[in-house]
Amino acid sequence: MKILFVFAFLFSCGIEPSGTTYRKPGPTNPSPPTPEPNPWSDEIQGIVKEQCALSGCHAGATFVSTGPAFKASSSLRRIESGSMPLRSSPNYGLYNDEKKRKLIDYLSGS
Numbered sequence: 001m002k003i004l005f006v007f008a009f010l011f012s013c014g015i016e017p018s019g020t021t022y023r024k025p026g027p028t029n030p031s032p033p034t035p036e037p038n039p040w041s042d043e044i045q046g047i048v049k050e051q052c053a054l055s056g057c058h059a060g061a062t063f064v065s066t067g068p069a070f071k072a073s074s075s076l077r078r079i080e081s082g083s084m085p086l087r088s089s090p091n092y093g094l095y096n097d098e099k100k101r102k103l104i105d106y107l108s109g110s
Contacts, residue, residue: 040067044106047099051085051092067106076107 044067052075053064063073078084085095 039106040070044102047103051089051095051099054090057086057089071107076104079103079107 048064048070052058053061058064063069063075075084079100085092089095
């Protein structure tokens with residue numbers, strides 16, 4: 001008899017008398033997702049425009065027009081190796097280790 005009672009108790013848990021399964025209600029006020037910061041910031045765009053999107057370099061090139069396109073290019077490898085920007089670039093005198101680090105951090109996702 002005890003076994004029948006335990007059996008009935010175990011299989012009746014979580015079922016409403018109507019036969020529907022009881023489910024916990026979800027949160028009433030879920031918090032909205034936090035927007036991710038835009039890493040393709042004015043600062044990064046400014047460095048790209050200053051060092052890459054120049055006449056005689058990559059002016060008008062699609063890979064320097066958006067963040068995703070820039071990341072998809074070979075720019076990270078070229079900047080890390082020092083082969084870009086070219087030393088003959090008109091604005092190379094403005095290029096420094098801080099700008100290089102910011103570009104590398106952006107492109108590598110750091």
